[in-house]
Amino acid sequence: MEMDKTYEPEKFESGIYQKWEQEGLFKASMDTSKPSFSIALPPPNVTGSLHMGHAFQQTIMDTLIRYHRMKGDNTLWQCGTDHAGIATQMVVERKLAREEHLTRHDLGREKFIERVWKWKAESGGNITRQMRRLGDSVDWTRERFTMDEGLSRAVLEVFVRLYDEGLIYRGKRLVNWDPKLRTAISDLEVENRDVQGHMWYIKYPLCDGAKTSEGKDYLMVATTRPETLFGDTAVAVNPADERFKSVVGKMLELPLCGRRIPVIADIHADMTTGTGCVKITPAHDFNDYQVGKRNKLAMINILTEDAHLRDTPECYDTDGRLIENYDAAIPEKYRGLDRFEARDAAVEDLKAAGLLDHIEDHALSQPFGDRGGVPIEPMLTDQWYVKASVLGKPAVEAVKDGRIKFVPKQYENMYFAWMNDLQDWCISRQLWWGHRIPAWYDKEGKVYVARSEDEVRSKYGLAKDIALTRDPDVLDTWFSSALWTFSTLGWPENTPELQAFHPTSVLVTGFDIIFFWVARMIMMTMHFMKDENGNPQVPFKTVYVTGLIRDELGKKMSKSKGNVIDPLDMIDGIDKDSLIKKRTANMMQPQLAEKISKRTAKQFPEGIAAHGTDALRFTLCAFASNGRDINWDMKRLDGYRNFCNKIWNASRFALMNVKPETLHKPDPKDYSLADRFIRSKLKTAIAEVTQAIEDYRFDMVAGKLYEFFWNEFCDWYLEFTKSIFRGEATEEQKNATAYTLVEVLETSMRLAHPVMPFITEVIWKITAPMLGRGTAQDTVMTAPYPDGSGFEHDAEAEEAVAWLKDFTVCVRNLRAEMKVAPSVKLAAILRGATGEEQDYTRRYFSYLENLAGLSEIRMAKAGEEQPLSSGKPLRKAEVLIQMKDLINKDDELKRLAAMQQKLEANIKSGESRLKNEAFVSKAPAKIIEGAKAQLEVNRAQLQKVLSQIEALKAL
RNA sequence: GGACGUUUAGCUCAGUUGGUUAGAGCAUCUGCCUUACAAGCAGAGGGUCACAGGUUCGAGUCCCGUAACGUCCACCA
DSSP, X not given: OOOOSSOOGGGTHHHHHHHHHHTTTTSOOOOTTXXXXXXXXXXXXXXXXXXXXXXXXXXXXHHHHXXXXXXXXXXXXXXXEBOOHHHHHHHHHHHHHHHHOOOHHHHOHHHHHHHXXXXXXXXXXXXXXXXXXXXXXXXXXXXXXTTSHHXXXXXXXXXXXXXXXXXXXXXXXXXXXXXXXXXXXXXXGEEEEEEXXXXXXXXEEBSTTOOOTTOOSEEEEEESOGGGXXXXXXXXXXXXXXGXXXXXTOEEEOTTXXXXXXXXXXXXXXXXXXXXXXXXXXTSOHXXXXXXXXXXXXXEEEEOTTSBEEEEEEEXXXXXXXXXXXXXXXXXXXXXXXXXXXXXXXHHHHHHTTOEEEEXXXXXXXXXXXXXXXXXXXXXEEEEEEOHHHHHXXXXXXXXXXXXXXXXXXXXXXXXXXXXXXXXXXXXXXXXXXXXXXXXXXXXXXXXXXXXXXXXXXXXXXXXXXXXXXXXXXXXXXXXXXXXXXXXXXXXXXXXXXXXXXXXXXXXXEGGGIIIIIIHHHHHHXXXXXXXXXXXXXXXEEEEEEOOEEOTTSOBOOTTTTOOOOHHHHHHOBOHHHHHHHHHTTOSSGGGHHHHHHHHHHHOTTOBOOOOHHXXXXXXXXXXXXXXXXXXXXXXXXXXXXHHHHHHHHHHHHHHHOOTTTOOOOOGGGOOHHHHHHHHHHHHHHHHHHHHHHTTOHHHHHXXXXXXXXXXXXXXXXXXXXXXXXXXXXXXXXXXXXXXXXXXXXXXXXXXXXXXXXXXXXHHHHHHHHTTSOOTTSOGGGSOOOOXXXXXXXXXXXXXXXXXXXHHXXXXXXXXXXXXXXXXXXXXXXXXXXHHHHHHHHHTHHHHIIIIIEEEEEEEOTTOOOSSEEEEEETTEEEEEEOTTOXXXXXXXXXXHHHHHHHXXXXXXXXXXXXXXXXXXXXXXXXXXXXXXXXXXXXXXXXHHHXXXXXXXXX
C-alpha cells in the first residue's frame, strides 16, 4: 500500500471511526472469564457542545478504555447525556422569546415540554457527533439519556424508596431562591461574588418611653439590606451587652411600618460588630432564621417569587404554620416594587423621617445564582430534601478506608471537608423540564408518595373519588445523575451488565463537580447497590480528577471572554472569519463582540490549521500531569502534529525498504547491533508506557512514546538501517533488519494506539500483515497490547550504541565548531581509547561513516603525537580532526580555554567532595564510586585540553 | 477567617524513595533542500530551581517561615 507523502489525517480519520462503529467493535466482549473494566462517561448536557474540558477528559477515558480492551478485558465505556434541567429549560425559553416572543407560561407546561423534547431532538446530535470525531470508543448501542424511560424509572424507584425510609422529606424552610428563574436552588448552585455595597445605619425608636443605658430612646441597627425591614420581627442584642440590657423585652416601632417588634437577647448579636443591634428578618436571612427559631419569632415573607414586595405578606409561626391575623401590612406605596426599587424608596423615606443616621461604603460578598446570574434571595418555601447527613456517613468511610481512591490524593481533603459538614440537599426545583416529583396531595394538602397515582391510591387506601393533584415540581438534575453508574446498567433490574460492570473502574472528571456529582453519586450508589454479601457497593474504585483547561494566559475559557476554542476546530481547522463569527454569535452581552473579534483576529490571523484528532489527543495527554490546571498552548499542538507527521514518514521509510514478499522471521544471529539496540529500547519503552498508564500519568505516556519513537527509533535506528540496507550485509542480515524495522513499527503502533487511535490504525494495517499478525481486515483496536515478549533487554548492544552516539555527537560538534560543511567527509583520529571502544569503532565504522560524515578513523595511542588537529575529549579518550587551514587559531584557543575552565571547576568540586571525610564515610559506595570515576574522566579530559592548547600555542 | 495548590530556561511544563554537571517541547541563533520527513536534519546559546532559614556528607526534592498568584470553603450587622 502506498502512503501519501504528507500526513493528512482528515483523509482517513472519519472513515476509520465509521468502520469501527459499524463493525460493533466498541461493544463489550461480555467474556466474563476476563477481568471487567468499565467507565461511565460523565453525561454532558444533551443540548450543549463539547468544550476542551470534555475533549481532555474523554481522551483520557478513551485511552484507558482502548488500553484495557487491547489487554483483552471485558471493557465497557457507557455513554449518554444529561437533561440538565435549568440549563436546557433556559435555552429553550430564550429561543422561544427570541423567535416567537412567547414565555413558557404562554405555552403551558405540556406544550413547553414538547418543545424541549423537540429541541433535544434537533441539537442533541451535536455532542455525539463531536465525540465520534474525537475517536471515543463508547458503546453507542447502550447510549442513555437521564430522562429516558429506564433512567426515569430508576429515579422514581430511588425517590419512593428513600421517602419510605424517611430519608426524603418535605418541609417549609428557608432556601436559596433564584428570583429570575423562580426556583429554589441548592447551596452549591450559589456563587458568592465580591461587590461594593453600602451599610445603612437606621434608628429604630423605642416605644413606651424606654431608654438604653446610654440614655438613647432608639436602637441603631446596621444593615446591608434596608428593604427587608418590612419583614423584621425583632431586633437582637447580645444578652451580655450592658448597653442594652435595660431594653431587652421592650418594644420598638418598626420604621416606615409602625408595627411593634420586641428587642430580644440572642447570642447571634455580636457586641463588637456594627452597632451591637441586629434587625431580625427570619424569612429573608439564614442567620435570622435560626434566631427566629430559637426565640419563637414569627416569620414574614414579604417577597413574591420574582422578588417584588408583596401586596400582602405571608406570616408564619416558628413552625411554618400560616398565621391569619398577624398584622404585617406593607405600606401601600412599596407594594409591587422590585426589591432594589424598594430599597431606594425605603432609604429615601427613612432619610426624610430622620431615621437614617448615616451610610457607609461596605464591601460584601453577595450570593448569586450560578445560572440566573442575579442575587439569590433566601425565601421561605415548601421544598423536598434528602437527608444527606445520613447517606453521607458510609460515603466518607469508603474514601477513608480506600475503597475509593482519588487521584491526585489531595482531592480527598476537599471531599472530606465538604462531607463532614453536609447539609440536607434541597432536591425540588420549580421548573418544568425534569423528573416530576412522584408526590400527590389531597384537598387538605396531605402528601402521598408512590410510583404512580394508581399506586398511591392502593398504597394509602384512597378511594377513586378522592381528588389528588400531583406536585408540580421536578427534581434537581443532579438527583438523576447521582444514579448514573447503576441506572445506565439497567437497575433496578439485576442485569448481566450490572453484574459485570458495577462498580465501575474509574471516574474521570473535573474537580469542579466533586460536590455536585461525585459525592452524591457515592452516597446514592452505596445506599442502593449492595454486593453479594449485602455490603454497600461503591460507584467507582478510582476518581481521576483533571484540572481545568484555560487559555494561553491562564484565563478560564468562557463565551463572554471570547477565548473558547472548540476541540473540533483544532482537529479540522477553521478560517479566521468563521472563528470570529462563532465566537461572537448568540452573545449574552453583544457589546463585547467587537473586542472579541479584534482579539481573535490578532491571535489567529490565519485562522486555525487542521491538526487531526491524534495530534489533539496526544497533546491533551502530554498536558495531563497531576491534576493541575492547564494553560492551553497552540504551539504544543503544532509540535505534536509534527510528531504525527514524523510517525507517518518513518513508516514511509520503512515501506520503501522492505519487500513484504520475502520478509520472514529472522534467525536471531542475523540481528545487527542496531536491531538488538532498538529491540532492547522498545522493551523498556513498553514497560514504561504501560506503567505510566497504570499510574494515570498520561503526560509520561506521551513523553515516553515521543522519546522512543523520535529520539531513538527515528534519530538513530533508522539512520543505522540506512548503512545496513546500503552496505554489504547478507540478504539474511538485511532481512533481519527489515523485519525488525517492521516489527518495531508495528509494535509501536499497538503501544501508541490508545492515545492516537487513527494513525496507528493506518500503519498497523500495513505492517501487521507483513508479520503475519493480522490481515488488512483486522484492526489494531483489538490487537493485543504489547507486553514486551519477543524483545530482549540487551545491555551490551545499548552500551555499544551509546559509544557510537557519543562518538557521532563529538564529531558533529567538532564539525560545527570548525564550520565544516556537512557534505565534506572528515578523517578522524581516535586517540587513547580503550580496547573495547576501539573495537566498537572499527566494527561499526559503517554506522559512523553515515552518521558523522567520516571518510576514515585512525586509532592512535594515548599521548601519541599527531598532526595539528582540533580535538575534543570523548570520555577518557579524544577525537581529533586534522585542521589543515580550516580553522581560526584564536577561536579554537577560546573554545579550549572555556572547556579548560569548566573542567577545572568540576575537578575542584569533585576533589573537595572526595576529601570531605563526612561524605566518604557516610555516602553510599555507589555514589562515591561515581564521584571518583567522574573525577578521573574530568582529569583525563583536562589533560587533553591542556596539551591541545600547548600544541596550538606552539604554532 | 480556614484549607489547598502553584512559583524551575524568553514561553508552556517535566523532574519518582534526597545522590554525579537540573531536562523536554516551543521560541531564538548558526549551518544544511543529506533520496522518509523543511511539519525536517545537525549544532549552539539560555536557569542564584520565588525569597529567607533549618535538617543532612549531600536539598529543585524534606522541615519552618515570608511573598506573589490561583482555587475551594466559611463569614459578612
